[in-house]
Amino acid sequence: MSQSTTLKSISSLLNISVSTVSRALKNHPDISDKTKKKVQELAAMMDYEPNAHAISLRTNTSKLLGLIVPALSNFFYTSFLTALEEESRKHGYTLITLQSGDNTNIEQENLKLCRINHIAGLFIAISPETKNIDSFLRMEKNGVPVIFFDKVPDAENCNKVRMADEEAAIMAAEVIQKSKRKKILALFGNQEFSITKKRWKSFTGYFEKNAPATEVISVFVSSTQEAITETEKEMKQHEPDAVFCMSDEILAGAMKSIKKLKINVPKKVAVIAISNGFIPQLFDPEITYVETSGMELGKLAFNRMINYFNGQTTSQELIVPSKYVKGGSI
Template identity: 35%
Template structure:
């Protein structure tokens, strides 16, 4: 059976298509009896609005596209919760896609969202992404774009992030204040920029406290995985058995490090302290409980969606659009993998 149209309803009731359209939208110039008859018949015939036609008429689809790098990460699960919550308040539907940390997938997904005529796009970049033509394409098409968490500053658009460098600095400085002097970094890939910022914070904290950074204490985790945390902890202690602290740029990596040290019966934090980053769901439950940096993931989602929707509204009203970079605050969550601060530090 073909889809029921406004014309079908109008023909059955003997009224105009305009009257049917206005009745369904509760226009005040349509009588209550006509509204009731139109809505009753529309429900009986299972009438559904033609979204493509509505989009063409209004130049709005009332949809937002979101591209995330991972489906299995708590941070992004909470971020999308914030995005959908804010979108619902403003009457927007959300299309969620996952790049699986692949730049080529991310590029295809941008094209798909542009073809779907979404009103705006939210993105956290894949680790592989080191070229930005697909993002420039979004901007050239005058589709509002907001980047969050994993971003690039090579694209002129609004961004929502934390101060990764400051957060890492506070985390490493806390390790130093608890007495750690030989602190390793389990870092991340060159792209995107937030991993580099966390490494800068690590280095600055060491330098502030008179500790010379040692390149041999820096291990790069390309996949940011638990397995890399385990492997790098093993390699670190084989080369540097006197290491007394490890700063991990994600909780996944930190979990791997904790797992290896537990298996090797190396006491945490008595011999080695460990600090993670993100405040992952299971961090309060692993043994020992992981100290970490808490990211406001739900708030990041809400702020990103709010910025995007405001930009969409300003564009539709032909008002000037300004781009913003919002930095949200983080805080340390101190548990059992770090020691108490040493007096006088």
């Protein structure tokens, strides 16, 4: 039932004007308590809901936020979404969530849907091929802030919130060095992402500077399935004594191959990952990891959005620190 029909229905049943119904529902002081009570009780009985889109057009305000993620099957993004939904609810906002599948065309279609729905602000983790962010910056020029998170562009003229990617990679490298492992299979994600570039550069750079005799075999994969295939191949070919995984998806694939090959962890091969914390608990022994919390990133991203609404519009890059969590895999 549309808003106008519902208001008319209420006004007809109570024999009062539509404007009186509207003001009573808004608890206007000019309407008597008796009339307010009758209107609100009938509205509740009829499941009346105000038309949020019509209200945003009339008042030039919106309480709808957009979120575009690669996929919600990713535990990191699921925890990010949970935090974002909780914060949105607390502040009276509604969240519309869309998946891009790491496809730029779908990403732009999702962006169009966000514009059509007159969102107040957008959170997005960009796809690998997204190099030009002009379409997002135009939204900001039109008064709709865009917060890039996790997989962020290299551009400096935008708002970004991300994990401490360099710090996380170095923390993992330090743990491996202290374990005196000498041949490391380092599994990284899609090379197009700035997150991959940062983690790869920091991880390999640490060994070049502090343990040049340690061999680091860098392999780049774009999915869990690729991680399974590449890990099995590298384990057979090079027999590394340590495996580093830069994400949960890669860890899941690497561990599947290690288990398949019946390689003892940590006796024959040590394993450490950068993780949101859920996947490492699924293995025995539990995997040692450097925590990158999607929950904390979600809270920080929402806080940045609120601060933007409150006038802090200058571009910023905010970072969530990492934390070492000891397991039994190294």
